[in-house]
């Protein structure tokens with residue numbers, strides 16, 4: 567039995583179809599990333615899964631329990647940790663009082679080590695906490711009773727880079743202990759470090775479920791070049807160049823108005839690209855991680871394409887990544 571099973575999960579808010587026939591499983595012991603841009607339906611899926619809102623159609627099972635069965639769900643929640651997108655604690659209580667309350671309800675096997683790790687302030691009222699400190703306290707309350715499944719809605723939001731790294735290492739170690747993790751995110755680097763598989767949701771519809779390596783192999787790099795002279799179109803006809811754009815006389819990155827700037831996403835072999843560019847005088851060059859939005863745009867197209875890419879509730883992988891977007895013999 568999978569830890570989470572969704573079948574045709576649909577939530578209709580009247581004017582908005584927040585989730586539309588979402589179907590996937592999260593296996594025990596895996597870290598599953600649930601990705602999507604703002605408003606895609608991630609929080610709605612999570613809130614339905616936790617029984618906070620009722621599905622309009624479809625079913626959801628959590629550790630084998632139908633989430634619409636309130637009695638069973640209450641029992642299952644003892645084995646579950648949940649971190650909402652904006653943890654809301656009693657603002658007048660101190661961190662210590664909140665931990666005591668959580669400990670009395672669900673247990674406290676691990677708060678000592680979690681406090682060492684995330685270090686939320688404990689002696690002041692929560693209303694005086696920064697966003698990051700609320701998140702730290704939220705992480706302690708999520709894991710303190712040693713749950714077997716955790717559901718995390720954008721867990722690193724508000725955390726500084728050091729804490730993000732600490733959280734990543736913690737989650738990896740927990741996976742080794744057999745924890746199952748379902749977390750939503752729109753940060754590709756976080757997903758890259760942690761996930762075994764990812765589901766991508768957009769406009770309420772699941773557009774793919776696949777191993778993280780296959781998503782990342784298609785995400786590529788975002789490349790900007792500032793060349794002293796125009797680069798002929800054929801020079802950039804390389805497998806893996808997508809969405810090539812150029813602007814003559816841009817020159818902002820090198821502080822002059824000479825030359826031509828090029829920007830594109832690249833999913834090919836970076837050595838092939840660098841070899842090709844060796845013939846041209848570059849004034850500047852940057853290669854960065856492609857933003858996740860870029861991946862959505864390139865592989866899943868607009869809404870009309872989304873509708874065409876799905877196969878019932880189960881979803882096929884996105885379009886191929888071979889179109890390099892370069893044409894003609896002249897300069898680009």
Ligand SMILES: Nc1ncnc2c1ncn2[C@@H]1O[C@H](COP(=O)(O)OP(=O)(O)OP(=O)(O)O)[C@@H](O)[C@H]1O
Nearest residue numbers: 579582583584602603604605606607608609610611
């Ligand atoms: N209670 C509600 N009533 C009406 N519409 C809602 C309600 N909650 C969410 N929506 C709408 O449902 C859609 C999905 O929202 P949801 O919060 O699930 O997205 P999300 O992927 O979690 O976004 P974000 O990353 O911004 O948190 C959005 O269009 C949102 O405006």
